Amino acid sequence: RKEVEQDPGPFNVPEGATVAFNCTYSNSASQSFFWYRQDCRKEPKLLMSVYSSGNEDGRFTAQLNRASQYISLLIRDSKLSDSATYLCVVPRWGNTPLVFGKGTRLSVIA
Amino acid sequence: GAVVSQHPSWVICKSGTSVKIECRSLDFQATTMFWYRQFPKQSLMLMATSNEGSKATYEQGVEKDKFLINHASLTLSTLTVTSAHPEDSSFYICSARGRDRYEQYFGPGTRLTVT
Numbered sequence: 001r002k003e004v005e006q007d008p009g010p011f012n013v014p015e016g017a018t019v020a021f022n023c024t025y026s027n028s029a030s031q032s033f034f035w036y037r038q039d040c041r042k043e044p045k046l047l048m049s050v051y052s053s054g055n056e057d058g059r060f061t062a063q064l065n066r067a068s069q070y071i072s073l074l075i076r077d078s079k080l081s082d083s084a085t086y087l088c089v090v091p092r093w094g095n096t097p098l099v100f101g102k103g104t105r106l107s108v109i110a
Numbered sequence: 111g112a113v114v115s116q117h118p119s120w121v122i123c124k125s126g127t128s129v130k131i132e133c134r135s136l137d138f139q140a141t142t143m144f145w146y147r148q149f150p151k152q153s154l155m156l157m158a159t160s161n162e163g164s165k166a167t168y169e170q171g172v173e174k175d176k177f178l179i180n181h182a183s184l185t186l187s188t189l190t191v192t193s194a195h196p197e198d199s200s201f202y203i204c205s206a207r208g209r210d211r212y213e214q215y216f217g218p219g220t221r222l223t224v225t
Contacts, residue, residue: 043216102153
């Protein structure tokens, strides 16, 4: 099983839509989880950390299910500027090094 | 704070030559640096982890004699791609982590094209 696996995508959604991305991880001892965003030809940027109780940041909601080793990201009211690749990231030990999933490409269409 | 720079941002070289990429932490001391590689439409793949003053630890399948990593100071790590071939063309991204900090901060990446 790969360390981090994600929905293959791509997701093409209209503006205003709600979209959800899923991710599974193999290391049951992992303690930290993140969602990163990567724009074309740019470095990845931290979107949000994922906490055990779930957390929300504006239109973005992250959920963690430790029993299933599953992480999700929900984007509500999609904007054109949300178009990017979303990367599920789980550190291999403790907090580093970061191991990236393949990413899910999102295109928000006007 | 926590700015990481890379140089060059892009480079084109001929097959068989060597290319050096620099990664610098500008406003913090990077005790650990990571080098990633990303092929088109693929995710970032960790190549190696280096701690200041120590030899780098390479991921399985990454040739340490081909990808030379030096982390001689707390603000600089270099990746040298030796005898580059077209299949080494990729986006190379470094990341740095400071002492007592768990975040990894990413450089802007270096796009290498080997002709």
